[in-house]
Amino acid sequence: MLDQFRMSERTVGRLGVYRRHLYHLATEGVNSVYSHQLALAAGVTAAQVRRDLMVVGSNGSSTRGYDVRSLLTRLEAFLSGPAHQNVALVGVGILGRAILAYCTSRSGHLAILAAFDSDPDKVGRVIQGCRCHAMAEMPDVAAQGGIRTALLAVPAPEAQVVADQLVSAGIRGIVNFAPVHLRVPPFVHVENVDIMISLEKVAFFARSGIAGEEVLEEV
Amino acid sequence: MLDQFRMSERTVGRLGVYRRHLYHLATEGVNSVYSHQLALAAGVTAAQVRRDLMVVGSNGSSTRGYDVRSLLTRLEAFLSGPAHQNVALVGVGILGRAILAYCTSRSGHLAILAAFDSDPDKVGRVIQGCRCHAMAEMPDVAAQGGIRTALLAVPAPEAQVVADQLVSAGIRGIVNFAPVHLRVPPFVHVENVDIMISLEKVAFFARSGIAGEEVLEEV
């Protein structure tokens, strides 16, 4: 719709967090919220919230803050667009099944429509309520389902070739769980979810925090 | 050790990626690598790699690039420190089991020493080679194992109270898989792994990419 091209990735992520919290508030019957309340729930500053909400053309009142229902609608429209989005999962291993369980349980604007795996034992079966297809069927299923986004949970050595297949099948966005950097054309967006790297980061800062406490005492 | 306090979180993440690739190279018998090769493998620029490596006191030669073995050792020392780090997992559900399977398969400097769950059926059992303890045992097990880092994979409504328990038990770093913002003291480092938000981001950019291609034709 708008100039969604130059959107900052960080901002889009935070808008998603705000949306989730607004959804939560809406189901609880809350109908107005201040920027500093959203900030608290999202772990950012109030100024950051207001700045982020500018991109959806914010309409907060200075007395009641933001109207939950109205803001939620705007965020939905901005983030999800008019049409319902379908997603594919490739690699129905132990992680793939966990993701299936998670996504099918949460009814949202994003639904996993199809799963794919190279293992003949899995093809044809319905796992966590989702039909598992053979890899060869991917182009057809993706085209028919209007799938432009995929979750990639295959072993690391397979990830690149499967990513190539995804791009050929018309996929334009990949959430990559394999611990490798994918080489894709520039019009394909890749988001890496790298649990080991996250764990290492946390362990690093948890360790360096030993000294952090000492600094606190010094001051 | 050094001034790890003011380390950028982004940089630490990338150093982890470099380390992983160097480890890979080392097992393949490669013994030197250029910054642009590391850059390709990590999906960043060569200048970024060199800048990042400055924090570990880089020692690249202009002709052979970096010595794989030596650089790996430096990164290990910087990221993992001298001692072996133990980690706990809280919440042995479907995601928790996937994580256990993943981490126990990869032998590394970070090992999941203990799992915890509130479900009496799981307590006492050994799952994926890891003993599952009752929540009440956490302070003792954490203290004895020198555990300062935890993976948190409990349902969203439980996440905050469990995080509080973790902090009380001496945990100083948390990888949070629950889709909520955790409120913790400032000396605790939290890293959110939020699959839904990642998926939404990718879907957003995959969608806006429709227009992106049109722009390409315009120019």
Next chain:
DNA sequence: GTAACGCCGTGACAAGATTCACAGCATCAT
């Protein structure tokens, strides 16, 4: 009525991250 309050929207500013550009150097080809 009006003064005081608290919050939103936003331009200006600061901080942080990345890229640029180049000196310095070891190597290699001729």
Next chain:
DNA sequence: ATGATGCTGTGAATCTTGTCACGGCGTTAC
């Protein structure tokens, strides 16, 4: 030998991201 090559390490420039501060305004208290 010596010039050409191609890489590292790093200060400076640039680009990005987050924060501040304040005008404007609806609301409330008195």
